[in-house]
Amino acid sequence: MKRSPDLAPLWRNAQFHAPTLPATDFSADDRQVLEEAGLLRDAGVGAFARCPHCPDAAAGPVEHETLPDGSTRHFVLCAECGFVILRREHFSGCAPAYGGIVRRLSDALGMARPAEEIEPSLLWKMGQAGFDGKTRHVWAGRALEQIPEAKRPEAGVLFTMGFVPESLLHRDIIRVPVEDVCFWDQGLQIDAILCEAAVAASAVLSEGPKRKAPSKRAGRINLIARLTRYIQNHIRSQQKWGLECFKSNTLWKLAPLPGYRVLAGLFDTSISNLSKAFNDKDAKMLVFVRGIAEDEEKVLDYRG
Ligand SMILES: [Zn+2]
Secondary structure (H helix, E strand, O other): OOOOOOOHHHHHOOOOOOOOEEHHHOOHHHHHHHHHOOOEEEEEEOOEEOOOOOOOOOOEEOEEEEOOOOOEEEEEEEOOOEEEEEOHHHHEEEEEOHHHHHHHHHHHOOOOOOOEEEEOOOEEEEEEEEEOOEEEEEEEEOOHHHOOHHHOOOEEEEEEOOOOOHHHOOOEEEEEEHHHHEEEOOOEEEOHHHHHHHHHHHHHHHHOOOOOOOOHHHHHHHHHHHHHHHHHHHHHHHHHHHHHHHHOOOOOOOOOOOOHHHHHHHOOOOHHHHHHHHOOOOOHHHHHHHHHHOOHHHHHHOOO
C-alpha cells in the first residue's frame, strides 16, 4: 500500500502570503505524490539552507564552488558540523498550490462553475450551495489578514485553509476548516457530508435553534459525521498506543472498533439506523476510516 502523504506542512503554512517551503520539509515520495496531485510545485533554488544533519540549526547562505572538472558543488557552513556538502533538494524550495485544494472542494460541493479568484491564491468566491435547506454563498480563503477588509466575505460559508483568527471573520460567516473535511485515498478527497454537518453545526450556534424540526436526512448526516469523528479518534488513540508500545518494545495489539450494539448505545440510536448510516451513499469517508481502523498497518500510517 502506498502511504498517504503528510499534508501538515500545507496547512501549517497556509496563513502565510506566498509560502515557499524547503523541499526537505517533505519526503521525496510525498513531494512527488503532492506534485502529481497539483498541490505542490517546484519553487526553484533558494539562497539559504539548513544543515541536513542539524534540522534545528539556523539556515545559512548556500555557497557554490566550481570544481576543476567544471562541476559545481554546493555547501553550507554549519556551527556544529562545519563544511557540509548539500544536495540540490537541500536548498530547493517548493510552494503549496492552494488552488488545487479549492478545485477539489468545488467538485465535492457540486458547484456549477469553477471558483472565481478574488485575491490571487488567497480568496475564492465559489458560488452558492444549499446547506440544510438554506442557500448560502460559499467562499474559500486563507491568510485573511493579507486581504483588504473590504474584500473579505461578510456572510455565507467560508472554507478556511490553515489558521484564520476569529477576529478577522464577520459575524455572519460560518467557518469550516478544510483540514477537518478532507482525507487522502489515492488522492485528496473532500467529504461533502462532513462539510454539510460542519456548516449545520456552526449555523445552529450562530442562528440559534431552528423552529423547524430537523429532517430525517439531516439526522442521518449528523450520525455519519459523529461516527466518522468517533472512528478517527479511535484510530488516533490506537496509533498513539501502538507507537508507545514499539518504543518500549512491548507487544501491541490493535483494539477492534466496538460492535454495532455498543455503538448504537453510544450514539443513542438503533442498530438499523447505524447500518443505514454505514451503507449510505454519502458515507465515503466513514467507510474509509472504518477500513483503516481494522488494519494495524494502516492505523500506524494514518495521517488524518
Ligand atoms: Zn550540522
